[in-house]
Amino acid sequence: MEEELKQLATHLNQRLASRGLQMASAESCTGGWIAKAMTDVSGSSCCFERAFVTYSNEAKQEMLGVSAATLESHGAVSEAVVREMVQGALDRSRADLAVAVSGIAGPGGGTEDKPVGTVWLAWAGTDVDTITSLEQFSGNREEVRYSSAMTALQGLLNLID
Numbered sequence: 001m002e003e004e005l006k007q008l009a010t011h012l013n014q015r016l017a018s019r020g021l022q023m024a025s026a027e028s029c030t031g032g033w034i035a036k037a038m039t040d041v042s043g044s045s046c047c048f049e050r051a052f053v054t055y056s057n058e059a060k061q062e063m064l065g066v067s068a069a070t071l072e073s074h075g076a077v078s079e080a081v082v083r084e085m086v087q088g089a090l091d092r093s094r095a096d097l098a099v100a101v102s103g104i105a106g107p108g109g110g111t112e113d114k115p116v117g118t119v120w121l122a123w124a125g126t127d128v129d130t131i132t133s134l135e136q137f138s139g140n141r142e143e144v145r146y147s148s149a150m151t152a153l154q155g156l157l158n159l160i161d
Helices: 002-019 033-039 057-064 068-074 079-091 141-160
Strands: 023-027 048-053 097-103 118-125 128-136
Touching (some): 002 141, 033 048, 033 141, 048 057, 048 079, 057 079, 068 079, 079 097, 079 118, 079 128, 097 141, 128 141
Parallel strands (some): 023 097
Antiparallel strands (some): 097 118
16 A cells, blocks of 8 residues: 555656656645655655645634635535645645645544545646545545545646646
8 A cells, every 4th residue: 555655656756856846735634644655755855845734624724724714614625625725735835736635534524415535635736727526435544544645646647747
């Protein structure tokens, strides 16, 4: 499992470096796993600019500028929130590209509308429109978080290509 993530992060680092791009992450349910995967790669300082681990709603507001009204009307695990998170990461960093993730990793916290494994992701760039994706991952807490990190990195690769 970890080896796949490391290979993907290595490939993404190479692609970013070859294009002279930097990335940032805005993470909630992954708790910094995207940043860890990227910085586990030697030489990643050329293309990994920073991470925002915004687990609480207050952190999302303070660090990324997510609106309290958006959080109240849509909930933290929503397309509207990840759109604001990814834009906040771009606005508050020197990165060219960013990814945002918010989800319910479990085992608790799920609802009928948003069961455990529900994850919203968003990708954007300084000259790339925001792309979002709703995923429903299965497995335990670690597996949901791992799948979220893998999907986040793959989405950045897709954005570059």
